[in-house]
Amino acid sequence: xxxxxxxxxxxxRPDPAGETIAETRDVSKAFVYRxxxxxxxxxxxxxxxxxxxxxERSETLAIxxxxxxxxxxxxxxxxxxxPPSSGEATFRxxxxxxxxxxxxxxxxxxxxxxxxxxxxxxxxxxxxxxxxREPLDLHEIGSRADRAARTREMLDAVQLxxxxxxxxxxxxxxxxxxxxxxxxALITKPELVICDEPVSALDVSIQAQILSLLADLKSxxxxxxxxxxxxxxxxxxxxxxVAVMYLGRVCECGPAGQVLSHPRHPYTKALLSAVxxxxxxxxxxxxxLAGDPxxxxxxxxxxxxxxxxxxxxxxxxxxxxxxxxxxGHEVHCHFPENAP
Amino acid sequence: xxxxxxxxDRLSVAIRARSGETVYPVRDASFSLEKGETLALxxxxxxxxxxxxxxxSGLLPKRGRIxxxxxxxDGTDLAGLSPKAMRQVRRRDIAFVFQDATNGLNxxxxxxxxxxxxxxxxxxxxxxxxxxxxxALLERVGMPDPSSRARDFPHQLSGGMNQxxxxxxxxxxxxxxxxxxxxxTALDVTIQAQILALIDDLRAxxxxxxxxxxxxxxxxxxxxxxVVVMYAGRVIETARVADLYGAPRHPYSAGLLNSLPxxxxxxxxxxxxxxxxxxxxxxxxxxxxxxxxxxxxxxxxRQIPELTSISQRQLACHQPGAEQAS
Amino acid sequence: MSLTYVCWKLLxxxxxxxxxxxxxxxxxxxxxxxxxxLLPDDVxxxxxxxxxxxxxxxxxxxxxxxxYITALFQGDFGISFRDGQDALDLxxxxxxxxxLLGFTALAxxxxxxxxxxxxxxxxxxxxxxRFVMGLAVFGFSMPNxxxxxxxxxxxxxxxxxxxxSGSDSWQHMIMPVVTLGTSFGAQIARFTRSxxxxxxxxxxxxxxxxxxAGTSRKLYLxxxxxxxxxxxxxxxxxxxxxxxxxxxxxxxxxxxxxxRLLTFSxxxxxxxxxxxxxxxxxxxxxxxxxxxxxxxxxxxxxVRVGTREATSx
Numbered sequence: 001x002x003x004x005x006x007x008x009x010x011x012x013r014p015d016p017a018g019e020t021i022a023e024t025r026d027v028s029k030a031f032v033y034r035x036x037x038x039x040x041x042x043x044x045x046x047x048x049x050x051x052x053x054x055x056e057r058s059e060t061l062a063i064x065x066x067x068x069x070x071x072x073x074x075x076x077x078x079x080x081x082x083p084p085s086s087g088e089a090t091f092r093x094x095x096x097x098x099x100x101x102x103x104x105x106x107x108x109x110x111x112x113x114x115x116x117x118x119x120x121x122x123x124x125x126x127x128x129x130x131x132x133r134e135p136l137d138l139h140e141i142g143s144r145a146d147r148a149a150r151t152r153e154m155l156d157a158v159q160l161x162x163x164x165x166x167x168x169x170x171x172x173x174x175x176x177x178x179x180x181x182x183x184x185a186l187i188t189k190p191e192l193v194i195c196d197e198p199v200s201a202l203d204v205s206i207q208a209q210i211l212s213l214l215a216d217l218k219s220x221x222x223x224x225x226x227x228x229x230x231x232x233x234x235x236x237x238x239x240x241x242v243a244v245m246y247l248g249r250v251c252e253c254g255p256a257g258q259v260l261s262h263p264r265h266p267y268t269k270a271l272l273s274a275v276x277x278x279x280x281x282x283x284x285x286x287x288x289l290a291g292d293p294x295x296x297x298x299x300x301x302x303x304x305x306x307x308x309x310x311x312x313x314x315x316x317x318x319x320x321x322x323x324x325x326x327x328g329h330e331v332h333c334h335f336p337e338n339a340p
Numbered sequence: 341x342x343x344x345x346x347x348x349d350r351l352s353v354a355i356r357a358r359s360g361e362t363v364y365p366v367r368d369a370s371f372s373l374e375k376g377e378t379l380a381l382x383x384x385x386x387x388x389x390x391x392x393x394x395x396x397s398g399l400l401p402k403r404g405r406i407x408x409x410x411x412x413x414d415g416t417d418l419a420g421l422s423p424k425a426m427r428q429v430r431r432r433d434i435a436f437v438f439q440d441a442t443n444g445l446n447x448x449x450x451x452x453x454x455x456x457x458x459x460x461x462x463x464x465x466x467x468x469x470x471x472x473x474x475x476a477l478l479e480r481v482g483m484p485d486p487s488s489r490a491r492d493f494p495h496q497l498s499g500g501m502n503q504x505x506x507x508x509x510x511x512x513x514x515x516x517x518x519x520x521x522x523x524x525t526a527l528d529v530t531i532q533a534q535i536l537a538l539i540d541d542l543r544a545x546x547x548x549x550x551x552x553x554x555x556x557x558x559x560x561x562x563x564x565x566x567v568v569v570m571y572a573g574r575v576i577e578t579a580r581v582a583d584l585y586g587a588p589r590h591p592y593s594a595g596l597l598n599s600l601p602x603x604x605x606x607x608x609x610x611x612x613x614x615x616x617x618x619x620x621x622x623x624x625x626x627x628x629x630x631x632x633x634x635x636x637x638x639x640x641x642r643q644i645p646e647l648t649s650i651s652q653r654q655l656a657c658h659q660p661g662a663e664q665a666s
Numbered sequence: 667m668s669l670t671y672v673c674w675k676l677l678x679x680x681x682x683x684x685x686x687x688x689x690x691x692x693x694x695x696x697x698x699x700x701x702x703x704l705l706p707d708d709v710x711x712x713x714x715x716x717x718x719x720x721x722x723x724x725x726x727x728x729x730x731x732x733x734y735i736t737a738l739f740q741g742d743f744g745i746s747f748r749d750g751q752d753a754l755d756l757x758x759x760x761x762x763x764x765x766l767l768g769f770t771a772l773a774x775x776x777x778x779x780x781x782x783x784x785x786x787x788x789x790x791x792x793x794x795x796r797f798v799m800g801l802a803v804f805g806f807s808m809p810n811x812x813x814x815x816x817x818x819x820x821x822x823x824x825x826x827x828x829x830x831s832g833s834d835s836w837q838h839m840i841m842p843v844v845t846l847g848t849s850f851g852a853q854i855a856r857f858t859r860s861x862x863x864x865x866x867x868x869x870x871x872x873x874x875x876x877x878x879a880g881t882s883r884k885l886y887l888x889x890x891x892x893x894x895x896x897x898x899x900x901x902x903x904x905x906x907x908x909x910x911x912x913x914x915x916x917x918x919x920x921x922x923x924x925x926r927l928l929t930f931s932x933x934x935x936x937x938x939x940x941x942x943x944x945x946x947x948x949x950x951x952x953x954x955x956x957x958x959x960x961x962x963x964x965x966x967x968x969v970r971v972g973t974r975e976a977t978s979x
Contacts, residue, residue, distance in 0.1 A: 066528035173616055203384035203555060205613040208599035212612055230528065233558060233601040260603070274533035275603045276558040280581045282604065288537060289530045291484070292498045399875055431878035438876075443869045448891050448967055457887075458877045493967040509877065 020093075021224050022055040022078055022111075022192055027087035029073050033297045045297045047073040049248040050087065052323075055192070060218065060225040062239035062256065064232060064271075068296040070248040075194045075228045079111050080104075091192070109139055112185035116197035118177035122169040128180045129155065129165040135188045150187060157220075158183040158213060175206035179213070186217060194226045199234060211238060232275045236260055244268045247296055247304040249320075254329025264326055264336040267305045303334065311335055343415070345549045346396070346517060347372035351409035351419070353388070353395045363620045364407065365391040367573045370647060370654070373566075375516070378543060378550040380564035380581075382557060382596075386617060388573040389553050393519045397434045398426030414516065431461045435510035437539075439522035441502035445494040451505040452478070452490025458512035477508040481538060500531035507538065511546075518542070521553040536563055557600050561585055569593045572617055572628035574644075579653035589653070589660040592629045627658065635659040675959065679952040686948040687738075690941055691731055699723075700747055700935035721747060734941075743945075744938030746931075753938035757924065757946060763833055764923030768912055770843045775851035780897070782851075783858025784890070790863060798855065805852030810911045814845040814918035831920035842919045846911055850904060857900045861893040868892070895966050902958025906951050 028050050034043040048070040055061055055078070063071045076082040077089050080096035088095045091107055099107060115121050123131055133151040136142065142150065155165055158179040169177055178198060185193060195214065199207040215238055218225055229235050235242060235256070242260060243253040244267065252265040263269045273287040289308050294300055300307050306316035313335075321334045353366040366388040373379045381389040394400050396411045396418060411418045413433060421429065438444045445454060455474035459465065465473070471490070478486035481504040494502055503523065510518060520539060524532040540563060543550050552564060560567055560581065567584045569577045569592065577590040588594040598611035615632040618624060627645050630636040640658050647656040651663060701717045718724045722733065737744065743754040786798040821841060822830035829838050865871065866889060874888050916925035924943055931939040963970045 066530065175616070204557065204596060205384060205599050206616070208601070209612045209614075211601070231601070232529070233603045236603055237601045270530060272603065274529045276556070276562045277604050278558040278561045278585065278597065278600050278602060279604070280561045280585050282561075286533060286537070288533055292500050292531065293528075397876065399872070427878040427880065429878075430876060436873070436876035438869065438873060440869060444873045446870045446874070446888055446892070448895075448965065449888075450967075457879070461878055495968050506873070509873070513877070 019057045020054055021057045022089070022091045024051055024053050024074075024078060024084075024089045025087050026050045026052055027074075027077050027084045027089050029070075029077055029082060030085040043297070045299070046085070046248050047296065048077060048084075049299075051245075051248075051250055052087075053078075053243060053250065053253065055224060055226065057191070057224055058222055059240045060227055060238055062227045062229060062235040062242045063245060064229055064235055064242060065245035066230060066271075066293060068247070068293065069245040070296070071228045071245050072196050074245065075113070075196050075226055078226055079113050079192070079194045080107060081113065105139075109135070109141075109188040110190050111192045111194070112188070112190040113194040113196065114178075114181055114185050114198050116200050118174065118181045118201075119169055121181055122177060124169055127166045127168060128160070128172070132180060132183045132187055135184060139188060141188065154183045154187045157186075157217065173206070174202050175209060178202065178210050182210075182213065182217070186221065186223075189221065190223070192224045192226070194228070196228045197230070198227075200229070200231065207234070214238065232260065232272060244271065247293065247299045249304055250330070250332060251305065252329070252331050252333075254327075258327070258329050262337075264329065264331040264338075265305075265333045266309050266311050266335075266337075269337070270308075270310075303332075344372040345375045345377075346411070346413050348392070348396070349410040349412070351392065351395060351411055352407040353391055353400065353404055354407035355401070355404040357403070357621075361621060365404075365573055365620060366395060368409065368647065369570070369573075369575050370409075371566075371568045371575060371578055373517075373549050373551065375549055376543065376547045377566065378540070378552060378564050379566045379568060380552045380554060380560040381568050381570065382554055382560055383570035384555060384617060386572075386620065387570040389570050390521055392570070393436075393521060393551060393553055397430055397436065397519065398423065399430075399436075431458075431513050433513075433515055434517045434519065435513055435515035437503070437506050437510050437518065437520045437523040440499075440526045441506040442494055442497075442499055444506060445502060445509075447494055450491050450493055451497070451502075451509075452492075455490070455505065455509045455512050458509050462513040473512070474508070477512055478505065480511070481505075481508045481542075482534075483508070499527055500534065503527060503531075503535050504538070507535075507542070511542065514546075515548070517549045517551065519551045519553065522555070523552075524559070525554070525556070532559075539563075557596060558602070569596070572623060573620070574628065574656060575647055575654070576629070576656045577653065578647075578655075583653055587661070587663060589650075589655055589663065590629075590657045591633045591635050591659070591661065594661055595632075627656075633659075635661075675956055679956070682952060683945060683948045687735075687941060687945055688731070690944050691734060691937075692727070694932075694935065694937050694940060695727060695730070698935050700937055703933075703935045704747055743942045746939050747936050748934060753942045756939060757927065757942045760922065760924045760927050761946075763921065764912060764916070764925060767839070767842055767846065767916070767921060767923060768908065770839060771847035771850065771912075772908065774843050774847035775854055778847075779851040779854030780858050783855040783897075784862055784885070784893075786855065786859040787862035787866065787893075788885075795859075799859070802852040802855045806849040806856075808849070810845060810849065810914050811918050813848060814841070814915060817841045817845060818918070833921050833923075838919075838921075842915050842921050845918065846908070846915045849911065850908055853904065854897065854901065857897050858893065861896045862889060865889050865893045891965065895962065898958060898961055898965065902955050902962075905954040905958075909947055909950065 027048060028046050029048045030044045030046050032042050032044050051074060063074060065071045073082065077084055080089060080091060083097065088097060091111060096107065129151060132154060133147055136147040136150065141147065160176060160179045160183065164172060164176060169180070172180065198214070199210050202210060211234065217223065227235065227238055239256040241254065242256045244251045244259065244265065246267050251267045252259055252263065259268060260272065263272055270287045270289045291308055294307055300317070302317040302319055303321050306312040309316065315334055321332045323330055323332055324336070326336060326338065348370050350368045350370055351366060352364055352368055354362050354364055356362050369392050371379065381392065383389050395406050398418065398421070406419045409419065413429070418426065418429065445451060452471060452474045455477055456467065456470035459470040459473045460467065475487045475490050478490055483489050483501060483504050489497065489501070497505065524535050527535060539550060542548055552560070554560060564581050567579060567581050568575055569590065571592050577584065577588070577593045584593060585597065588597050595611065595613040599613060613632055618628055618631065624631060624641065626641040626643055627636070630640040633640065637659060645656045645658050647654050701714050701723065705714065705717065722730055734744070745751065746753050746756055782798050786795045789795045818830045818841065821828040828841055832838050871884070871889065874884050913925035913928055915921065916923045917929055920926065924946070928940065928943045931943070
């Protein structure tokens with residue numbers, strides 16, 4: 001374990017919890033899925049459809065949902081990596097759209113993103129130490145010696161053995177590559193880190209190593225994390241708050257304990273019941289959802305979940321449900337579970 | 341007591357690498373499986389679980405071969421069969437369901453055609469009859485609108501529907517043993533639940549024996565009767581599912597279970613197995629897990645532990661954990 | 667394969683042909699005077715002017731161009747300056763010979779290229795594979811005319827078993843076909859091999875093994891239809907090269923086809939004939955590309971039928 005001096009250097013930031021660090025207001029992102037031709041206009045769909053979420057400093061917000069629900073697109077919107085088609089995404093109170101070029105560059109330093117495919121996001125020919133230092137070189141932070149020192153500190157913090165610092169990515173295992181990616185993302189001391197399925201490609205014992213590393217770095221550096229995942233069991237371990245997405249919209253958002261233990265939205269309930277529990281003694285009646293999710297390109301009208309929802313009635317296919325709060329926990333459903 | 345449907349006795353697989361050296365991805369694997377039973381073969385990537393199944397069905401890569409041991413299916417030693425006889429076994433007795441069905445089906449043939457082909461390979465029926473059987477099979481696996489889906493190509497169907505088609509294809513040969521190799525790994529969790537329910541339903545209906553190859557220990561607890569844990573090419577623990585999850589005795593099994601994130605409880609800190617699996621061409625001389633094991637002693641580093649039967653389970657460990665959970 | 671798609675293709679084809687015609691029209695007129703090329707050196711100026719007027723060469727070039735284009739729309743390709751024959755008739759009379767040579771060479775290339783490519787893929791990294799691929803590199807890196815001359819030296823002059831020029835019997839065809847088809851066949855062999863290796867490593871091939879299919883079923887019913895898709899594309903793209911090589915080959919072997927007519931007509935500035943031939947070549951290429959597109963859609967259902975959500979709309 002690294003020395004306490006290292007830790008101090010990494011965590012020299014005040015920790016005013018409760019302050020909003022990033023926010024989205026009715027943010028949407030449209031993509032073209034069929035190009036225009038002579039006879040027809042381009043067909044577009046909203047990968048993210050009017051999502052409003054607020055992110056508090058030092059929390060871990062998990063965004064969960066199945067493939068095609070728009071969670072990764074939403075992550076990029078929060079990070080300011082994609083311009084929204086409508087609505088706005090703000091970081092520390094400023095909309096990304098209105099930032100000057102210089103401020104935008106600064107925001108790149110403060111918002112980092114970590115992807116699932118560690119190997120793909122590293123340069124296959126460069127030694128990892130150089131790659132971890134690169135953001136400092138790009139942003140010209142500190143003197144040469146400072147940068148080198150900080151790189152070593154960071155590589156120690158992610159617990160990458162010193163004998164591997166000069167290795168190229170192909171010489172590292174998947175878990176070690178993900179450590180390098182984390183070190184590179186955190187070296188500029190960002191405030192907000194978006195992790196897009198960071199452990200999905202890893203074996204379970206390595207997955208646990210990376211999860212506890214992330215949790216550890218988060219508390220030491222006072223990071224705010226957005227954790228995008230399809231794996232609810234992983235989310236359970238790391239999240240403070242959970243937002244569940246389905247076909248581009250949020251179904252339910254609230255404290256992790258509440259959402260995952262007392263889901264209000266029928267989709268969340270079905271999703272949770274589908275997650276296997278590693279205990280043969282626990283026998284559950286499983287709520288099987290019929291059919292496949294509709295294509296995100298042609299979402300159903302009204303509540304997007306109504307085609308598979310066990311409790312849907314007429315109104316659900318006509319009107320999208322309004323947001324409502326139950327015990328401080330946001331639900332988008334005409335008939336939410338109201339039991340305490 | 342009748343003999344099991346399938347038993348492996350000290351099966352080893354050798355692969356000749358390009359460099360000329362021979363590596364052993366599977367060493368002395370033993371386990372057995374009854375009719376109608378679901379056995380889960382678990383372990384992390386590279387532990388030899390898939391390779392074991394490929395060896396049993398004669399699908400090893402060109403440079404691979406069964407080096408020693410037996411794999412006996414219904415009284416026949418598969419290790420001794422010719423490639424041609426092995427093909428007959430695959431047509432009739434052993435069927436596979438692979439991960440990622442969308443890429444596992446031929447993109448230029450309709451799914452109905454591909455299922456009908458399996459029917460024709462299995463028994464001497466007309467192509468017309470085979471196409472009808474294909475539709476019936478698609479219906480059996482819960483494909484909506486099976487007769488028109490049979491004419492669809494894999495790229496027109498969703499991942500879940502393709503996985504159903506793949507299962508229909510596997511069932512076309514009326515197999516005795518179904519090997520599901522990470523069959524639900526690529527699917528979303530709600531679709532995974534559907535597919536698992538389907539496989540279990542087929543097992544119950546046809547008295548199918550199922551080998552579930554997976555890295556997902558949470559899933560195993562729900563579907564399997566017996567669990568075989570593999571590490572670095574060897575079976576290290578075999579037990580009934582309740583016994584294993586109640587009290588894993590091999591330190592690696594215990595470590596795996598403790599590092600598993602769980603839905604039903606939040607762990608203050610996930611336990612972590614430090615280090616990594618040793619590379620296949622540089623196995624330690626003793627127990628392969630010894631370098632990562634907190635209980636390892638001098639004998640662990642010197643001598644490979646034998647797989648031995650201890651009170652209803654099989655265990656390969658010099659320093660096993662307690663029989664009951666403390 | 668929608669109607670819009672076919673319309674687009676046709677529109678592009680027409681534009682391509684128009685560009686070719688226009689380009690050739692101006693280049694030929696800017697690079698030499700046909701009258702001076704055709705008439706003997708010692709004719710007087712009056713005769714020259716007479717022919718100029720007769721062929722319309724005394725008018726401004728844009729007027730000539732306009733007349734040419736309007737005539738084209740009426741199916742009039744002009745006349746050959748050399749003997750006053752209709753240019754289109756002259757060219758069409760040569761088409762069968764060239765078509766015979768071209769299709770035979772294509773067949774030769776496919777018959778050797780595809781099986782060699784398939785077997786090289788199956789025997790990947792063996793001596794057989796290396797031998798075939800070595801041969802292929804040799805085959806397509808050797809210039810066409812050079813191979814032709816080598817064959818003439820060997821089989822006509824030295825062994826005296828094959829005729830070196832003309833088109834009277836099937837023996838006359840052997841050397842031109844080999845000359846024209848070798849490089850094409852070599853390239854097809856290489857593409858077939860790499861496409862086949864790629865397909866054999868796809869996950870669905872394992873499914874086919876797992877269902878207990880025999881080797882030939884696996885190869886011919888499953889692997890080849892997939893591997894052929896990119897090969898067909900390549901063949902379509904290379905048709906142009908084949909036509910270019912045909913011009914050279916016909917000249918080497920004095921094969922009385924379009925290629926020989928083309929070189930002769932360019933040398934004598936026989937404008938109408940040259941333009942007619944080039945239009946014909948452009949048309950052939952456009953048609954063969956269109957054919958390949960259709961074939962491609964027929965072979966690959968991912969092109970032919972969209973995804974379900976797209977078709978249901």
